[in-house]
Amino acid sequence: MPLDPRHARSWLFTPADRPERYPRRDGQGADAVILDLEDAVAPADKRQARENLCRRGSDDPPVWVRINDRTSEHWRDDLAEVALLPAVTGVMLPKAERADDVAATAALLPGGMPVIALVETSLGIENAYGIASEPATFALAFGVADFRRETGLGEAPEAWAYPRTRLVIASRAAGLRGPIDGPAMQLDDVAAVRSEATRGRAGGFTGKLCIHPSQITPVNAAYSPIPEQVDWARRVLEQAARSDGAAVRVDGEMIDRPRLEHARDLLESAVAQSDAESAGT
Known part of the structure; x- marks a missing residue:
């Protein structure tokens, strides 16, 4: 029986144009897998990635799909395909900045399909409560890389206190699970990944995005009760x-x-x- 996503700790991105990496029924791994049509896929490969998704069957493990953002030329095509796919739990919407971004996305999906709003900009942070309060929003997630690029924030923890706390409070005020933290950039330093995940949990986050399978174990450990x-x-x-x-x-x-x-x-x-x-x- 799949883990209820309300309790998922590790959320592993997997490129949608790499079907050999898709989760299998007999494999153990992340609590949730996100097949990625956005950053992990080059523009020229978007169509092939969508075709790969269409080959998944109803017996395949359930996944989430990160579509392209609402301003992208690929957003509507992504949604048209995802709406027809079996074994899809929900979608992740990148660069969510307003509640309407989530509402417009949900309107093109089967009724009740949840949306994770990936907040990656200053405007998204400022509108966090409105985004979290949109009925289709399942959870907020923090896109730390894009947020860092936009704001120029450095490594000092106090620089990140406001946006991180705002996501936590907005999520809880809207009745959602705590937000999902952005991924650690370290691929080989397990201790560093676990340390970052431990700080995230102490700060009110309830899970963490992963960009490599090596991050799953330390993330799960950090977000599990002892x-x-x-x-x-x-x-x-x-x-x-x-x-x-x-x-x-x-x-x-x-x-x-x-x-x-x-x-x-x-x-x-x-x-x-x-x-x-x-x-x-």
Whole structure:
């Protein structure tokens, strides 16, 4: 059974013009795969990439598809193909700057198909809550490379505090899962990838885009609760079940409703992720 995307930690980009890299039923890998029609595919190869997608069958593992942005000449053609494809969970819309970008995209897709809005510009950051509040929006994601290029931000953490926090707060205010962080650029430094993912989780992000399979394991590790947290959540729920709605004391801590909900969310994600890994998805 595929992992519910609400709990997906690692989101792996795979070029749509490389069908030999498409996920297989018998393979373990990222929590979610995004077949990419945008940056990973040269303009001359866009049509071939769409044709590759059309060869996928209904029995293939479910994927997301990153289409080209709304201002692109390829946007409408991408959507026309994706709307007919089997085994597609949803689409990722790059350079989302306004709620209308998501609404116009959703209007050309089968009803209810979710859209991940990839926010990559200053205007997108400023409009983050409106984008997140659009009914078709499943989650926000941070396009850090394009945002860095537009703004010229350097490596100082304080330079990134505002846009990152804005995405987190906008997502939660709109009732969405926390946003998906942009990819680490390190391909061979597992420790660096995990460190970056750990900081992202501490900052309110709930998953991370990946640009290479080597990043999957450290990202999943960083965004997974440790066993001690899972044990704590179980104890909290066990005590709460016997408290008839009253606050309970667990490990010297007073557990009220917010902490109880945190324990419930943590355990739900941990169980879903563990079950998916056990099933080999």
